[in-house]
Amino acid sequence: MNEEYLWDKTGCDEEIEAFETALSVFKHDCDAKFHYPVETSKANAFFSAYFLKWAIPAFVFLILVVSIFLGARLFNSESTANSVAQINKEISPTKVEIAQNDSKNTQSKNARLDQTENVASAKPHIAKRTIQTKAKFTVINARTFPVTDRTRAKKYTEKSLALEQVAKAHDSRQPEFTDEEIAAYNKLRQALAITGKNLRAVSKRIQFAAPFTPDTGKR
Amino acid sequence: MSESRTITNHLIWGNVHNNEPLEALTNYEAGLVTRFQAGDLEIFDEFYTRLLPLVHGIAVTRVPFHDVDDIVQEVFVLAFNKLNDLRDPNAVFGWIAQIARNKCVEYLRKSKQFDELPENLNARNRPNAEALEVLETLKDMPEIFRETLILRLVEGMTGPEIARVTGLNHVAVRVNLHRGLKLMRERLGIDKTK
Numbered sequence: 001m002n003e004e005y006l007w008d009k010t011g012c013d014e015e016i017e018a019f020e021t022a023l024s025v026f027k028h029d030c031d032a033k034f035h036y037p038v039e040t041s042k043a044n045a046f047f048s049a050y051f052l053k054w055a056i057p058a059f060v061f062l063i064l065v066v067s068i069f070l071g072a073r074l075f076n077s078e079s080t081a082n083s084v085a086q087i088n089k090e091i092s093p094t095k096v097e098i099a100q101n102d103s104k105n106t107q108s109k110n111a112r113l114d115q116t117e118n119v120a121s122a123k124p125h126i127a128k129r130t131i132q133t134k135a136k137f138t139v140i141n142a143r144t145f146p147v148t149d150r151t152r153a154k155k156y157t158e159k160s161l162a163l164e165q166v167a168k169a170h171d172s173r174q175p176e177f178t179d180e181e182i183a184a185y186n187k188l189r190q191a192l193a194i195t196g197k198n199l200r201a202v203s204k205r206i207q208f209a210a211p212f213t214p215d216t217g218k219r
Numbered sequence: 220m221s222e223s224r225t226i227t228n229h230l231i232w233g234n235v236h237n238n239e240p241l242e243a244l245t246n247y248e249a250g251l252v253t254r255f256q257a258g259d260l261e262i263f264d265e266f267y268t269r270l271l272p273l274v275h276g277i278a279v280t281r282v283p284f285h286d287v288d289d290i291v292q293e294v295f296v297l298a299f300n301k302l303n304d305l306r307d308p309n310a311v312f313g314w315i316a317q318i319a320r321n322k323c324v325e326y327l328r329k330s331k332q333f334d335e336l337p338e339n340l341n342a343r344n345r346p347n348a349e350a351l352e353v354l355e356t357l358k359d360m361p362e363i364f365r366e367t368l369i370l371r372l373v374e375g376m377t378g379p380e381i382a383r384v385t386g387l388n389h390v391a392v393r394v395n396l397h398r399g400l401k402l403m404r405e406r407l408g409i410d411k412t413k
Binding site: 006025 | 263264267271272275276279284287291292295296299300347349350353354357371372373374375377378379393396397400409
């Protein structure tokens with residue numbers, strides 16, 4: 001056995017060369033190249049293809065939408081606050097004026113309530129329907145309008161409910177008629193019971209009769 | 220007795236720290252590692268070419284030959300991902316050799332669940348019977364001789380190259396080669412007089 005060939009391949013040794021030849025089928029491929037990890041390239045492809053192309057614009061769009069929404073809300077609240085502050089500043093009444101205004105307001109409210117009550121007493125079914133419609137409208141307004149309008153709508157709703165209670169009370173009241181009124185009511189019903197045909201026959205007779213003189217009240 | 224055994228172990232395993240030229244020889248691969256860690260990822264192709272014989276030789280000694288390429292690929296993929304964590308670039312050979320050994324152990328642990336297919340299943344690339352017999356004999360040898368002989372006879376490395384990549388000194392490699400080849404001839408039944 002040639003020790004030098006075994007050490008650094010100098011010289012020759014047939015036996016070792018035979019081993020080398022037999023085992024050469026197991027030798028590494030000298031031209032082999034490293035296959036880079038597929039996961040890494042896939043991850044890069046994902047980030048480049050989807051994340052950069054879609055996710056970033058979507059994120060920017062989302063931020064824009066949110067900022068516009070928040071900005072609009074902030075602007076509304078600021079404008080409302082400014083308008084309220086301005087109104088308060090413009091009004092800025094003294095205590096005496098406030099008392100006077102309060103008394104005037106209560107008087108006008110009472111007058112309006114009385115008027116409404118009169119209407120309700122005269123035509124209770126119409127007043128009730130109107131009040132119900134107004135109440136619905138104020139409820140819708142309370143849902144959709146901003147805070148300042150909501151308070152206004154709430155006050156209006158309370159007023160409407162008060163009127164509705166008046167109308168209900170009027171409905172529940174028993175009518176008190178005298179005997180004469182009842183007899184007049186029955187006559188009126190009889191008169192209304194005359195059909196249109198009879199009315200036409202009556203009008204023909206009137207046309208062929210003597211002219212009506214309003215001064216004397218006689219034909 | 221214990222003193223002679225110590226001397227023998229010293230000759231077989233070698234002493235890395237007493238071998239001064241070894242550090243200089245590993246400078247090139249250490250430079251590759253440094254460049255890779257600095258961000259030059261394309262240098263990994265050359266790194267692969269330089270360290271392929273060592274990893275391939277370790278895999279050949281431990282796993283069936285038809286799985287060696289997969290093991291090598293897994294080792295280098297792991298090295299590619301972890302090379303930035305290597306603190307001492309001069310220890311790159313020992314580092315990747317240990318990765319290869321661990322991968323082989325992991326493979327053997329997993330492959331116990333399955334029945335192994337015969338080596339001659341793929342007739343096209345089937346090694347001849349003599350080559351398989353020699354390889355099996357090499358695999359059955361003690362570990363101290365096995366890697367050195369595989370690197371010499373299969374991968375075609377010289378003694379100094381084996382010393383450089385394994386971290387052993389020249390004397391130890393020379394002794395391992397000599398004793399290993401002698402043991403292999405005995406196991407193969409080759410007559411010494413021939």
